Amino acid sequence: MRILLLARVHLGTVAVLFVLTLSACLLVAGLPRAMQASYDEALRRALGAAPAVQTDLTVTVESRSPDEDLRERTQFDSRDSLWREIVPPDLRPLLPRTGHMSAKTTLTPITGTSGQSYINLGWLSDAAERVEWVQGRVPGAPATTRYEGETIPVFEVGISEEALPEMGLRVGESKTVGENDYAVVKIVGAFRAKDPGARYWSHNSELLHVTKLQPPGQLDFEKHITTLMSDAGLSALSGAGRNLSYRWVLPLDATAATALGAPDLRAAVSEFDRVVALQSTGSASPYHLETGLPKLLDDFLAGLSTAQTVMYLVLGGLLAVALGVIVLAVHLLADRLDHTLSLTRARGGALRQVAGAAAALTGLAVVPAALAGYALSFLVPGPVLPIVHAGPLLVVLVAVGFAAARTVAAHRTPLHERRDDVAAARPSAKRVTLELLVVVLALAGAYLLRARGLTASTGQDPFLLLVPIALTLAAALITLRCYPYPLRLLVRLTARGRAAVPFLGLTRAARARSASVLPVLILLPALGVSVFAAVVSDGIASTQRLASWQRAGAPIKVTSEIEIPAAAIDQVRALAGVRRVVLAQTGRVQVGYGAERAEAIAVDVARWRELLGGAPVGLPALSDGALVSPELRGRGTFEIGWQSRLKLATRGVIASVPGFYGKGKFLVVPIGVQVRPAVNTLLIDGDASLTGALERLVPSATVVSQERILHDIQDDPLTSTVRWTLVVVTAALAAYALIAVILSLVIGAADRARALSFLRTLGLSDRQAQRLTVLEILPMILVTALAGLGLGLGLPAALGPGVDLSSYAGDLPVGDYALDPFLPSALAAGLAAVAVLGAYAHIAIGRRRSLGAVLRVGDLT
Template sequence: MRIALLARVHLGTVAVLFVLTLSACLLVAGLPRAMQASYDEAMRRSLSGAPAVQADLTVTVASRSQEEDLHERGQFDSRDRLWHEIVPPALRPLVVTGGHMSAKTALTPVTGTGGLMYINLGWLSDADRRVDWVRGRAPGAPATMRYEGETIPVFEVGIVEEALREMDLRVGQTKLLGENEYVAVKIVGAFRAKDPEDRYWSHNSDILHVAKVQPPGELGFEKHITTLMPDQGLTALSGEGRNLFYHWILPIGAGAASALAAPGIDAAVTEFGRVVALQSSSTASPYRLETGLPKLLDDFLAALATAQTVMYLVLGGLLAVALGVIALAVQLLADRMDHTLTMARARGGSLRQVAGTAAALTGLAVAPAALAGYALSYLVPGPVLPIVHVGPVLVVVVAVGFAAARLAVTHRTPLHERRDDVAAARPSARRVTLEVLVVVLALAGAYLLRARGLTSDPFLLLVPLALTLAAALVTLRCYPYPLRLLVRLTGRGRAAVPFLGLTRAARARSASVLPVLILLPALGVSVFAAVISDGIASTQRVASWEQVGAPIRMTSRIEIPAAQIDQVRKTAGVEQVVLAQTARVQVGYGAERAEAIAVDVAQWRAILGDAPVSLPALSDGALVSPELRGRGTFEIGWQSRVKLATRGVIDSVPGFYTNGKFIVVPLSVLTRPAVNTLLIKGDAAPAELARLVPSATVESQSQALEAIRDDPLTFTVRWTLLVVTVALALYALAAVVLSLVVGASERARAVSFLRTLGLSDRQAQRLTVLEILPMILVTALVGLGLGLGLPPALGPAVDLSSYAGDLPVGGYALDLVMPSALAIGLACVAVLGAYAHTAISRRRNLGAVLRVGDLS
């Protein structure tokens, strides 16, 4: 047959098929690329946002004797080159230049302080590029001195400015270190970091800040600081008699990170650690790899697995619906060619020729469209995944295969005639058994999914699709029964149109009903996506309030002066300020400690307003964490000894504590509150508040919410859900229109018969609406129920907390706005289509519809 001629004759249907195939291939090839690009960006943010000490690779070794000491920079450099050479290939793209080396002592006590002050010796390979000397001078070569009849080294060191104040030290002072193996340090200068916010200092926070440690059972604090010495200091630095550790830092860069390579990177880190340990043969102390990169990768992969699960569900539903709509368009094309192919079959055409003609014409429509969609998908940034290549091919194969198979079955005998419109065909026992089996397996899978989760069996991913198929089968089998009841009721009336319309709807052939059931997965998945997206959005808002605890929160490590508090109150946008003090307090008289916050709870509750978090009322006593419950009246040490009665148990304190031991008390229990926290109501600029109180960290609920939403994985999940929802809604509308057009010829013939009997145009319109609308409404309601039921049905199997500030997403609100809009839109399209169909049929000549003998 002449395929080109058939294409011109059926150009409109071919164009529809082309557009549907183009959109399906663009979605199935483009969305995975966009998603994978966002996964890569999420991994890069995870690595770059983590502290360097956690993400980077640190090779460390302890020196226990003079034989293991390293006294020259060259010895460090040679080992540094070795570590870079043995990095596994999978890990090598992430290791970037710019690392450094260090030598540090640990727990080096200041002689005579009773273990309350520690000054450690430190050397950084790039200290000259990292610090500015603001007092005194840079340290020089070590010297010696006599102490207790022995000659001991005296190291010239520099110390961070903060330590001069915190540890009561001064430039020019000499301190003796150790309890038996003594050394001395002479503080010749004080420095300041060039860029204190640089991730570099994550590895060396002991040099930049004084660490305060409270020993168990003690009220006082130990103070630790690490000094800086020059390269010359290495010549006298020995691990004999003290804790000396050498470190080589291999920094990890996020620029080359790929989510697809994450599992391999995890394995490469393990391999690198093994190879590093093998280099320990020449030393008594083993080399060790220290890094938090595997933990970072595990957390990322856990969040990624959840994102991929949700994406598999919605994209699988999208692909199924797209293929169903394309199959509807193919069915429409086949119906339009039916007369031509019937004549060809009757004139001796083989079944292979008939099926081949349908396949060729369908391929002529879908192959260029698939190629165009595949090409357009390359405009979407992101790596090329196998689905990018496989998806368009799958669409073409399904469309061409369906066309060939359908016409092969239809035209297996010449001059086929059927009168399935008179009575509904009864399904075979085998078919009923298979459908019951599908329903039972879907319900069993749903139970296992809730009980065991997705991690136990990847095949459980198919459960949502099985539930959709089960709902479709149940709908297909059960919907005629209520219609037949309505037929009996309308049969008792005098009006013929309701009886005829509902009778035709109840007796519709399964082949004509099944395409309409494409609406069920379309509505089910789109409603599911809308519900999930709304659940994530609402939980994100709760999480932002849980993180901050107020519209704006200011926290300081030191007391905030009253003058600065007054300035905050006068700042534009500030409506109310609630004072609070936080501290770690002693519980009872032993070593037990708890986090505490003293605040006017009534004022705090007032500034929270209608926020989704709150606290119980408290006028006296204390609110305690679950770990402190059951103590009745207890005593704490905070400025003074205070007895408190337990007034309630709370699981968390918004903005402050979520686990462990914590207490909330009224601010009035403190003899002189040292306010270090401000809870602010209003919309003041955080930057302005931070300028007024330099010692404070300012956080706002709106910024916290924006940060949660700005996460690449979170953004991708919500964006993809939105795109899929819109696409499925459009496919559902296309399915309604195509289902109207597919049955248009048969419907026009029936209406033409009735018009010869006196059916008016208005009655014809009502008849068409009553024939079409019941199936669409039933399918829309079932799809709506399926979409609303899937999130609770999946239950704990899909953990979405990674996209909602680490709060579990559950208790999905029953928001019917979007689902109702979809259902109403489909009903409206069906009604408008019915009216358009009758308007077109009215212009037809009855002789063009009815054959000779049809009226006899």
């Protein structure tokens, strides 16, 4: 059989099949690559945004005796080489050769300060590259001196420029440290970091800044600073009388991390921790690994698992719908070939020959299209996953396999004519039982999923992936089985009327051939998944907005650790674009007369409520007393210490204060209770573009805006990937749904033209023919649209705790799945419009045909 000739004869259908296959293969191969690339970017950004002390691998050991002391740099270097040799292979690409080592003491008090001030000793292997000396000189070798009849070491050290005034020290001064094993610290210079914002200083922040700690039950703060000594100082530094620890920092290169390798990376860190501990054999001080990388990876994998689950659901639905539409196109092509293949069979053609011809013609259309879609997918950046290869192959196999199978089923017997337009075949008991089992299992699965949640914190739960498929299949079966019954009721009602068109149109719809109801299996998942995607996308968007307001508390928030001068506040009010300014004071207050503390904010609540306006957050009204957190409830009237002693009556309990507190002990009081409020917070209603000007007017403050916070939440790679994928899938599914309606119209065109030709011989007008065609097509589309809408709205509720989208919504749970009615209305209206236009186009085309071109000799006798 001449395949190329058949392709030219049926060029239109072959072209449609080519385009559908090309689009399906491009989507199924390109979208996973783009998604995986965004997963990799999300992991790299998460690791890059975390402090280096969390991502880097730090091997630590404490020195407890002179035998365990490291006196020379070479001793540090040899151990650094050892750690790099025993690093597991999965970790090595992420660990560059750069790194640093350190030796530091902790809790070294200044003698005579009763434990209120501490000067610790520190050594950094690369200090010369990291700091610049601004006062004095570089520390030199240690010396000795006599103190209380004993010889003690004198360490020459440098101290950060910032710490000098805060600790009350000066260059050239010496301090005795220790309580039993004394030493003298001689400050010979002051330094500052060459790049204070470098990730490096996350490991050594105690050298740059004074650490303030408040011991339990005390009002005063302890002050700690770590100084910097030379390599020569190691010779006199011992852990025998001090809390001395050594560290080897192996920095992590986040740019080399991939989402696919994250589980292996997590396992490699555990293995490295194990082999590091083995190096402690025979030593009283064990080596151990310090890193927050496993926690970061676990958090990422948990968010990734949710993203992959949502993506699997929508992409699986997209693939199923795309395959369904391609099957419809193959069905159309097979119908076009039916006459040719029937003649071939009648003339002695073998069944294998006609099936091979149909498969070859289908392959001629889909194989080049699949190859083109597969090739185009490589223009999408991202790693090549197995689905990139398997997806196009699956599309080709389904299309060619369906073409061969349908031809075999249709032409097993030569010239065997079938009629299935008279009455629907009664399903067998086995088939009904199987369909009921599917429905029951789907409902039971949805119930169990909500009841038990997920079985694992990370990874894919097969139950979560199977339940939506079962629900979709159950909804499709119910729709197929039930939609003829209301139509038959309408048929009985229209049979009592005088008009024939409603009766005939609804009767044909109720007795639709299997090819006519096949689009239900495509339209229902297409509408269901697209509505589900729209619901999830809208839920994420609304929760992101809520999270941004909860973090900001105002359109613009200005916070400072010190009081904001009145002159600066006046300048802020006069700034162009500022519409309203609400003053507030925040601080930590004493509750009662004991050691209990709570966070507090004094503010004009009424004006703050007006400033929030239509925001999704707010506070109850408050004129006196206090609003308290759940931890402070039930106290009635209580007293706090804040500038002065204040007695406050509890006026309400609130779970959070937008922009400030979300957990712990906190309270909100009217700003008028303060004798002289020390304003350190400004809540501003103004344009987000004012943040730069506000930072210049109040240099001591931190300025944040609700719009900027919302942008940061939405800019997260995982979040943006989930949302744009949902948008792309929704658009693709809507297009496939419309194509399915068009193909269903074309597939039934011949049978419909024949029926209308019969009726035209009885006097059916063109207008009546149009109405009859619309009544035949619209019921199936409308019923399927309603079923798909119900499925899409029900899937988020059915999945329940199985899909935690808080990672993409500012860490707030996404539970308000309110749907904008525009999308389902637009989809239903679009499908109905296509059906109506198709009906009118069909009648317009059929009007040009004569009855003799449609009816055969003897059809009217």
